[in-house]
Amino acid sequence: MTDPVSKEAPAGDQVFRRMRIAPAYKAVSAEIERIILSGALEPGAPLPTEQELAQQFGVNRSTLREAIRQVEQEGLVERREGRRLFVALPGLTDFAPRAMRALVLQQATFHELWQVAVVLEPLAAQLAASAARDDDLQALAANLARMDALAQQAAADNAGAEAQRQAALIELDVQFHALVARAGRNRALMLAREPVSLLYNATLSRMQEQLPQMHARNLAAHRHILDALRRHDAERAEHWMRKHIVDFQRGFVLAQLDMHVPVSMAE
Numbered sequence: 543m544t545d546p547v548s549k550e551a552p553a554g555d556q557v558f559r560r561m562r563i564a565p566a567y568k569a570v571s572a573e574i575e576r577i578i579l580s581g582a583l584e585p586g587a588p589l590p591t592e593q594e595l596a597q598q599f600g601v602n603r604s605t606l607r608e609a610i611r612q613v614e615q616e617g618l619v620e621r622r623e624g625r626r627l628f629v630a631l632p633g634l635t636d637f638a639p640r641a642m643r644a645l646v647l648q649q650a651t652f653h654e655l656w657q658v659a660v661v662l663e664p665l666a667a668q669l670a671a672s673a674a675r676d677d678d679l680q681a682l683a684a685n686l687a688r689m690d691a692l693a694q695q696a697a698a699d700n701a702g703a704e705a706q707r708q709a710a711l712i713e714l715d716v717q718f719h720a721l722v723a724r725a726g727r728n729r730a731l732m733l734a735r736e737p738v739s740l741l742y743n744a745t746l747s748r749m750q751e752q753l754p755q756m757h758a759r760n761l762a763a764h765r766h767i768l769d770a771l772r773r774h775d776a777e778r779a780e781h782w783m784r785k786h787i788v789d790f791q792r793g794f795v796l797a798q799l800d801m802h803v804p805v806s807m808a809e
Contacts, residue, residue, distance in 0.1 A: 570599050570609035578618050578629055589619060589627040641737035646806055652745060652794070653801040655738050660787045662735045663719060667767055667783035669726030671776035678725035682768050685721060689714040689764070693757045711757050712746045718764055722783070725771065741805045745794075752797035759789060 564572075577583055589595065596606045610627065613619050617636030619627050645655075670678070692711050716739055723732045750756050763786035770779035794801050 566601055566605045567608035567612065570601060570606060571612035573599070574609065574613050575616065575618060578613075583629045585629050585631040587629045589629065591626075637733055638736040638740055642741055645737060645741060646804070649804040651802050651804055652742075652799075655741060655805060656787070656791055656794075656801060658738050659735070659742075659790075660784065662731060662738070663722075663787050664780045664784040666719070666723040666726050666728075666731055666735065667771070667779040668776045669728050669731070670722050671771050671774050671779040673727040674725040674771050674774075678721065679768070679772055682718065682721050682725070682771065685714055685718050686761070686764055686768060689718070689757070690761055693761055708747070708750055712743060712750070715746065715757075715760055716740070716743060722767065722771070745799065748799060749793050749797045752799075753793055756793060759793075760786075763789065 574589075583589070590598065592603060592606055592610070595610075596603050599606065601609075610619065614621075617630055617632030620630040622628050689711060692707055692714070695707060719739055720732075720736070723735055726732075763782060766782040767779055767786065770776075770782060791801070
């Protein structure tokens with residue numbers, strides 16, 4: 543008599559799936575990352591030597607070095623004092639380029655970036671109105687003064703010099719917004735807005751070619767924003783930043799640029 547519960551698998555059916563085993567260097571890099579993120583090793587703490595790490599993980603030196611390269615690319619470790627490895631604190635320069643590449647590969651559009659900016663930038667200004675310190679306000683004032691001086695310079699006879707002046711104006715514009723975000727002391731917001739802000743750089747260059755009045759309008763908005771921050775007026779700071787970002791969208795239209803085109807790293 544046969545057991546009605548037990549059945550033999552039909553011939554040819556595959557019961558087990560092929561296992562996907564990660565390369566050893568990925569397993570090692572993941573473990574180093576896990577230990578750092580757990581707080582067991584704080585920023586600035588030295589790691590064991592490569593030889594010691596290879597022995598502890600039970601891998602050869604070439605596998606360990608490839609793992610270390612992975613962790614370095616994440617900004618979690620850095621080499622100091624010769625070749626010694628130390629735990630690092632990842633910053634915007636580590637995060638933003640990867641996020642930018644992801645946005646480009648996902649074919650995010652300028653309109654999508656603007657939808658994010660019109661929320662994050664006013665929020666950054668609102669937070670900065672409460673949290674800004676004297677050094678933040680001084681940095682913003684210095685940025686505004688440099689932008690004002692450059693904007694008032696006559697167009698250079700030399701095309702190369704004029705291109706440098708225009709590039710400097712755009713850099714100062716982007717920097718102003720980064721300084722406002724920094725003054726708000728919200729690290730999550732700073733990380734969220736940075737890649738979006740940087741992807742606008744190439745578009746700003748195209749806009750200023752079509753809209754010579756752009757820098758004057760930027761300066762006026764920046765003055766209002768800084769004034770609100772000095773007064774610690776969160777409502778006014780948020781209002782002028784939102785007005786500024788909405789004005790940026792109008793500039794897109796006036797410059798006859800298509801906001802629904804996917805962004806790129808450079809144009």
